[in-house]
Amino acid sequence: MKLYEYMAKSTFASAGIRIPQGRVASTPEEAEAIARELGRPVAIKSQILAGARGKAGGIKFADTPAEAAARASELLGSEIRDLRVEKVLVEEKLSIDKELYLGITIDKALKRPVVIATAEGGINIEDVPEKSIVRLPVDIVWGLLPYHGWQVARRLGLGGKIGSQLADILQKMYKLFRAYDAELIESNPLVISGENVIAADARLNVDDDSLFRHQDLPRVEEGTPLERRVHELGLAFVQLDGDIAVMANGAGITMATLDVLQYYGGRPANFLDAGGGAAVEPTARAIEVLLSTNPKAMLINIFGGITRCDDVANALVQVQEKMGGFPVPVVIRLVGTNEKEGLQILQEHGLTAYRDMGEAARKVVELAGEGRS
């Protein structure tokens, strides 16, 4: 779960990391009031869950409160990088001597947290040449010690009071990283402004799987309205741009199902992993949601392990009866646990199923009127 910049910044502030003065606003009037309180030039930053906002026109500057209101009204309600801006962060405009990047993320290969830093901050970290990037893996059992912060500072060429502040900020960021079960915590840019090091930007992405122990955090939703509907059913779902709806069980087999469809010239409309052992009800709801998107055809591909074929068959029959028949061709592939029972149920309701994944995929592509000639 990604937090908005203003939320991430409030966690930074609570940890004692210096952030620019300012507040979040939902209306131009609020933006004007905040600018007046600050009494100096401000930055007005769109609160959206995407990076590179500056380049996309999502960050504006204003010298007076009236100008702040005007800029805020341009941003509020507009779309930046396809995301609607509902809030802006109004903060003091910093005088910047130098921009740094400082972050902590997870190194999948090393299986531990890793500090990433560079003196070339303010731009996409992906665009920074590898030789300018400082990486420091952290032992999760022992944690990040103060000397690590100094090591990073020195490798960035920083010393004195600035080096000391950077070391301190890294220590605090690591505490936040652990306390919030972060996948990523970063400040880009982390700016040197006179005597101070200030987190001009802040990002904090919380591991979705840890949310059970973060009841205090606000819940930030991401994705298209359709994606949100399916996520509410507790299923993994990604919207794609084709028109053959797909449901399978297991992430790997669902990906492979899309690949096979594409191989035969079909265009998948979505990724939907019904999961291992999904019960009749959520499966039926998921099928309904998929059918509501008006696909040309639908493919159900089940290799039952924990998932029972009879549960899937019952879900299909339930939807069929509720809708008075399927509105589009539905091709079913059903093998594995309780296969016989599942096929029996389908048969009793005039449905058939394939045993072979390839045949089922070819059939659905044909029924959708797509495919290789």
Next chain:
Amino acid sequence: MAIIVDEKTKLVVQGITGNQGNFHTRQMLDYGTRVVAGVTPGRGGAEVHGVPVYDTVQEAVDKHGANASVIFVPAPGVRDAAFEAIGSGIKTLVIVTEHVPVQDAMAIVAYAGERGVTVIGPNTYGICSPGKCKIGIPPNVIFKPGHVGVVARSGTLSYEITAAISNAGFGESTVVGMGGDRVVGLTFIDVLKMFERDAETEAVTLVGEIGGTAEEEAAEFIKGMQKPVVAFLAGRAAPPGKRMGHAGAIIERGRGTFESKVQALEAAGALVAKLPWEVPDLLRKALGGKR
């Protein structure tokens, strides 16, 4: 032979009194796995399918010589259960539970490393050395004793491919599910090394997917392998920036793409199947006249 688990493996089931633990204990017993004990704190003295239940893993180790554990407890309790198993002298730990917080997984893997414990998972279907021992949740019927080692990141896709290998008459030495999460105990290279040394394994099938660089790293090792490798990769049709079900299955910042993985594996001499059911044909080709 076979790798990691065999007929000498003595298993304790953590979370044996839960739905999944109970159901899969029955399945594992039916497969012939030596399930010697179960653990659920507070339920010591009970029995599940004739298996004695204890409050602690230590009792299962002391009284029955358990050397492997499988964890079915819900995600919030996994860290504790895993540390308990590792601290009690278990040598092979299989974590079936999905949605384990990634920082917990990192801590478990770090502790296991210090104690020389093999961790399979989290978010894995488990491991099976056909005819000897199955730990985890895959259907019993897909396996057949044989000489192909299978290593995979995902569950149902590897059932699909394992069943195809069995139906084609090959059979498997050991089938390992590493788990679909970002941080898991084993890497492809760990498992490939074991298969390369295992006398029973003649060829290896690697089932990978988009995201991360695990397949690219595996390719580096495959270059030096004596035994042939046949791979299948999922995610050709996946768009960048979207998490495809598994926490690890995401193309981020241009890394972890399908093309990069296929290229690396082919350059290393592996045969890459375009469709899942082509794997047995490629195995036949790779093993030449041997089968």
